[in-house]
Amino acid sequence: MAALRVAIIGTGFMGRMHAHAWRTAPRFFDLPVTPTATLLVGSNAARTALAAAEFGIPESSDDWRSAIARDDIDIVDICTPGHTHAEIALAALAAGKHVLCEKPLANDVAEAEQMAEAAAAATRRGVFSMCGFSYRRTPALALAKQLIDTGRLGEIRHVRAQYLQDWLTSPDAPFTWRLDRERAGSGTLGDIGAHSIDTAQWLTGSTITGVSAMLRTFVTSRPRLDERVGLGGHGSADAPREAVTVDDAAAFTATFADGALGVFEATRMAAGHRNANRIEINGDRGSVAFDFSFMNEVQFHDATLPSHEQGFRRIDATEPEHPYAGAWWPAGHGLGYEHLFTHQAVDFVRAVTEGRTPHPSFEEAAQVQRVLAAVETSAASESRYTPVEGARS
Template sequence: MKELRIGMVGYKFMGKAHSNAYRALPMFFPDQALKPKLSVICGRDEVGVKQAANQFGWAESETDWNKLVQRDDIDLIDINAPSNAHKDIALAAAKAGKHIFCEKPLALTLADSREMLHAAEQAGIKHMVGYNYRFSPAVQLAKKLIDSGRLGQIYHFRAWFLQDWILDPSFPLVWRLQKDIAGSGSHGDLGAHLIDLAHFLVGEMKEVIGMSETFIKERPLASEMTGLSAKGSMEGPKGPVTVDDATLFMSRFVNGAMGSFESTRFAAGHRSTNSFEINGGKGSVKFDFERMNELEVYFTDDDEDVQGFRRVLATDAAHAYSEAWWPAGHTIGFEHTFTHEMLEMLNAIHEDRQPSPNFSDGVKCQEVLEAVERSVEERRWVSISEM
């Protein structure tokens, strides 16, 4: 089995998720032509990244991503650093001829994401963007039902991604709440996943109209940050929150379907409710990632006395990826979506094709994100073609 030598920039929440995915691939998908080799992990904090290398199983650690990108013994650069670092690392990696996996959002701006796509295409490398929720077996089942025509013409896509982790006004000003680092708040962090799922399942959008709000205008400065947790004091200095806390928007799809989207970090009781419902002429599906192994399915041609939503448990061999894991009825979790994601990346490199989703999908998502932001600012419908 040929090895794919990986250099990863980022070592915290997503760094752990990606490391786990690479390590799981050879065990659960042993017939793949490429085997990931955890060569070098990179981060600015020398002590922290060395600890991560030991914990996650990387051969070496590095504090300078420029040096990492230039190494001849690296084939793929995995970028899961904060969003403001994506562009520079990706451009350098493309110039060095490395394949790239980049977490979403692809960049802080549409212009930057287009520049990244152009650089990757010019370099002739393989490029992928991290929309891991596509890779849930139940979501793959929804895709199958839509593409096969079993739901008929699609009329509605409605989706919501609800969290409550910054509900407390004393929660510190982490980097995800700063526009110059994160790009946007719940809209770009959570809403981007909904937009990609809509593109994946229903198709491209034609126009959007939206509204957003920042409920807590300033927060204590963070003294320590790890993943989605942080420490700070209400007695200490504060800084402005420069992103949205919640965004809602409506859309019209190119194929005539209507869409509604809601993303917020202020929904008490919702730890991570990532859900969608799709209604078609012949049936409907409902998905909630908090019950990620299940898809609720309804068909209009069922006998009248048994009509209703049925719960389909997407864990047996009829469903995507399931044959690699556990016996039917034995569920999988959040971390498995990253393994499936990395499987797609490695297969695409071996098969000499672009993986899906790739930087082109990242650009399309960014077009919608910025169209919604323009709509909020100008209080009008905005066509995606304007972007």
């Protein structure tokens, strides 16, 4: 193969980000073949044509089925709302196309497991797939993974993860598809909580085996979206309101297969936090901590040092020896959010051309979906909730 030709399905925020990544990847990384964003597919022909010109993609279409049928498309990159993932991915795999699908993989466990089974069958034919949990490609988090895998933390005991946003804090923030259960599957839980779940299972190498959870919807209706207003904007005070059918916030404890205890929180209602994705892992030999607000650094504590030398120290993950960093700027010149998607494209291209399963696989993403479902089941079950006796309501 001289090139891998990509059809991006979806023209929104993620479509724009993926287009940038496919364009950037071969310019900074030595790849065995060159990926090229050839076609952009959206639901509206005119808007999609405008977006394709803006993204630097030569062709556009409003028919994803015809895109999959084309012989000159090698990769189908799915950047659409969750309720469309399964149909597009299954059709693409059946047509022999490699598939990159945004997270969460699907809107329910049944669809996710169907996709994982189809992906496993396609792999045996040399057709590969991957789910886009992009935070895995942060150099500092990838360094944390190396520290854990080499035993620097020892036996893992605690996982605590937070994903805090505030773009829905105002009750007049406009309604979007992310607040519609039929399209999004779930709210904060599936949108950003899924990232924390994937990161925790990936870092520890252990799956979550049980949860005890609570979900909240603080604002039950929102003004209809003015297309001129982006996320974080405000709808008109007299605009018709749409019912919110997903959660605004999720909190749950978790047990891991290796015996570790997890505490998770995800919310779009944490005023002052634009995108605070945090995780800390504690073991009997040390700890690592990461906050995406400071995405180029990881905090590491080595508990094997003499007590008078112990404490968290900051590692600036911008040295050429750090994951991905050597392809970019001189040490100390940090990376940004967009670089994660470039790294994702690089890893996918290398896996496809080397004939190996990319990660996270559809099966790994299906495991995240199982945890999401367990959280919802727990939150809906009164038997998991113990009232405090004598507490005043």
